Amino acid sequence: MQYADYLTASLSDLNQALQCGDVTARELTDFALQRISEADQPRYNAITWLFADEARAAAELVIHAVNAVRRWSQLDGIPVLIKDNIEVQGWPTSAGSVMLRDVIAQTDAPLVTTLRHQGAVIIGKTAMHELAAGITGASSLTGFTHNAWLQGRSPGGSSSGSAVAVAAGYVPLAIGSDTAGSVRIPAAFNGLFGLRMTRCT
Numbered sequence: 001m002q003y004a005d006y007l008t009a010s011l012s013d014l015n016q017a018l019q020c021g022d023v024t025a026r027e028l029t030d031f032a033l034q035r036i037s038e039a040d041q042p043r044y045n046a047i048t049w050l051f052a053d054e055a056r057a058a059a060e061l062v063i064h065a066v067n068a069v070r071r072w073s074q075l076d077g078i079p080v081l082i083k084d085n086i087e088v089q090g091w092p093t094s095a096g097s098v099m100l101r102d103v104i105a106q107t108d109a110p111l112v113t114t115l116r117h118q119g120a121v122i123i124g125k126t127a128m129h130e131l132a133a134g135i136t137g138a139s140s141l142t143g144f145t146h147n148a149w150l151q152g153r154s155p156g157g158s159s160s161g162s163a164v165a166v167a168a169g170y171v172p173l174a175i176g177s178d179t180a181g182s183v184r185i186p187a188a189f190n191g192l193f194g195l196r197m198t199r200c201t
Contacts, residue, residue, distance in 0.1 A: 006031040007169035011078060014172055018077050025059040025077030029121050032079035035170050036124075044168050045145050046161035048084045049092055050124035055079070059121045066119070076119030081165050081174040084125040085132055088112050096130040096139035096158075111175065126161030126174060134158060135185050148190045156186030163190040 001009070001023035009017070017023045033052050040047050062077045082088055085095040087105035089112075094100040108116065115122060127142045129135060137145035137160030145160040147153040148167030155164050159176025163186035166174050176183040178196040187194025 001027070003031050003034065007035065009172065011074070011172040014078055015072065015074055015076075019072050025062040025121060026056060028077055029055050029059040029079050029123060032123055032171050035168075039168055040170075043146065043151075044148065044164050045143060046127050046155075046164040046168065046170070047081075048094065048096070048125045048127045048139075048142055048161065051091065052123070055121055055123035062119050062121060073118045075115065075173075078120050078173060079123050079171045080115060080120040081124055081126045081162060081171050082112065082122055083159050083162050083174075083176045084128050085177060086111065086125075086175060088122060088125065091125060094141055095132065096128040096141055098140040101141055115175075120173075123171070126159070126165055126176075128160055128162075128176075129157035129182075132158040132177065132179070132182055135181065137161075137186075154189060156189035158182040159186050159194075163187050163192055163194065166190075167192055 001017045066076055087093050087109040089105050089108045091105055093103050093105045127145045129137050130139045135157040137155045137157045145155045145164055147155045148164045159182050162174035162176040165171055167190040183194040183196050
């Protein structure tokens with residue numbers, strides 16, 4: 001698999017390529033980081049925090065874990081981005097607000113723990129409408145996120161960066177949160193499928 005293939009590959013395509021040995025988890029991580037480096041600024045502005053070295057180290061660990069158990073999960077080696085109001089241990093949880101930029105998560109959110117156990121490679125956090133309180137993608141921390149397909153148009157929100165990151169080819173999967181349309185609106189505005197998950201009881 002080449003970089004150009006990665007930009008339009010689905011999660012299933014990438015999973016198959018990994019299992020066939022056509023690409024490694026480290027290469028996929030490097031593809032994702034390359035795409036972000038080339039495209040995010042100033043065009044999309046979808047990324048708040050990026051942790052390249054940590055992501056590359058996690059990708060290397062995926063290979064050892066898979067070899068140890070001799071099986072692939074659907075997310076093993078897949079680069080994933082997380083909305084910036086979801087806790088990732090040791091990373092800021094700024095929720096799009098300059099007032100919260102120094103808040104560092106002490107633990108992983110349960111969702112992040114599950115992603116890690118499934119082998120996902122978390123590479124960074126996505127921009128969002130400040131405090132998840134709107135649908136325009138405006139943030140005092142990062143400014144505005146821009147629609148993936150038409151410059152000058154709204155990306156929707158509040159999970160603006162997560163939707164744009166997938167539509168722009170950064171990653172095949174990004175996590176948002178949705179109380180009143182915060183996943184569904186940006187998914188619709190950027191031509192994607194968005195899933196509002198049910199609450200666990």
